[in-house]
Amino acid sequence: MLLVADNIRITNKRIERAVNELNPAPIQEMARRCEAAGADAMDINSGPLSREPVKQMTFLVEAVQAVSDLPILIDTANPRAMKAGLEANKKVAIINGFSLEPAKLEQMLPLAKRFGTRIVGYLLYPNGHVPPDGSERLNVAVALYDAFRKAGLENEQLIIDPVVAPVMWQNGTIQNMDIISVLRTLPDLLGFDVSTIAGLSNLTSGQGDKEKKRLLESVYLPMLAVSGLSMALLNMFHEKTVRIAGVYNALINKKIFSWEEI
């Protein structure tokens, strides 16, 4: 399982200020720290960048890639910002993402074709709502895959995000167990070993004790991973959770186990 840092996000005040001031230092410091913490890729969650999407996304991608060779996930709902990010990209970029929402199908999918990148597809209804159960999530996956193929993309380009639910939602625990079965079922359903990603921070969003939140993450992460999750999107500064991911990777390793690895 690969780890994708979710730390570079506009909801972090330091990042927001850096973007507004086009000051690369705080962003680069964050990128370096994520890589040092073991990130395999970095999500750049810029928000809509409604004021200056092209200028700001170009700045963000260039800032990160000046200090890191890791793949980036360009995470914005703004198609102009997405296109600018893909044009600025000098290494590996992934579009994050699309869904059955008509605007996403029309504007994001063609960018994956045009730039030859991978793209994250969310299991959400066309109105952006979360499907109520596992079987509806699978119906959405089939429709999503259909749209994806119609856009001329190859299987290897798809990464599905089943959308982790906050445990605090009324049916949060049920939804998150549905996600486990969705992860197990997807390869058979779509007929290939589809890549998947899940945002672990979603699980504990809202109120709650920090230590308990980390504990919940460290239990749900191996559950997702053993059920087939390819990439976990998480806060790389949650040291215990990152350590759990390392232990998981050592446990599934086909080499001889060594205590030094964990």
Add this chain to the structure above:
Amino acid sequence: MLLVADNIRITNKRIERAVNELNPAPIQEMARRCEAAGADAMDINSGPLSREPVKQMTFLVEAVQAVSDLPILIDTANPRAMKAGLEANKKVAIINGFSLEPAKLEQMLPLAKRFGTRIVGYLLYPNGHVPPDGSERLNVAVALYDAFRKAGLENEQLIIDPVVAPVMWQNGTIQNMDIISVLRTLPDLLGFDVSTIAGLSNLTSGQGDKEKKRLLESVYLPMLAVSGLSMALLNMFHEKTVRIAGVYNALINKKIFSWEEI
């Protein structure tokens, strides 16, 4: 997932001395502590009790059941001790266990029929060796189930133990991933929702740093659990591991999640 304490075991010097002296106090203290730590059942691992099997097992079962109403797993390879334990039992007892070893088939299985108890079946070859891979483990499961049914037992009486491998074994990590697929496959293979148990302490037996051992347990436990494990046999004094099991149970709960539960 239920937790079965593996603490009452003859390899613990205090327990060994208490059995030899027929002194119930240390055993009862252990039983009370396991129950307070959240055990749902207690394994009584007496070893072969070669000197006085009947007297010593009767003593053990009576000592535990004088202070605890929890189900007990009577864990001995000695059929005389097993029979004595089952006769002394006043609550719920489970035979731990049998395998394809001829002596076990001849002497343990009939006891499950005679006393109407559940029985743990180990996925081991007739010579007691561990099968080399997942598909061989499944072959053994079919043979084991066949022998079990021929003994006139009902499906609900069977509990399968896939035999967790020490990670330090040359192919330990591979075997433990095989066990994950065995757990997922067993219900389809046998055609009913078969109960399962796994000894978590096996995973980290041998040399190794204690903190790392606990970490490994806390990652492998949710992996086993989400793959269908019904009962984990573990040291109830490994507080972090027990807490992980509680968090897992809260995460799969179909009630509304509450931070107070974990």
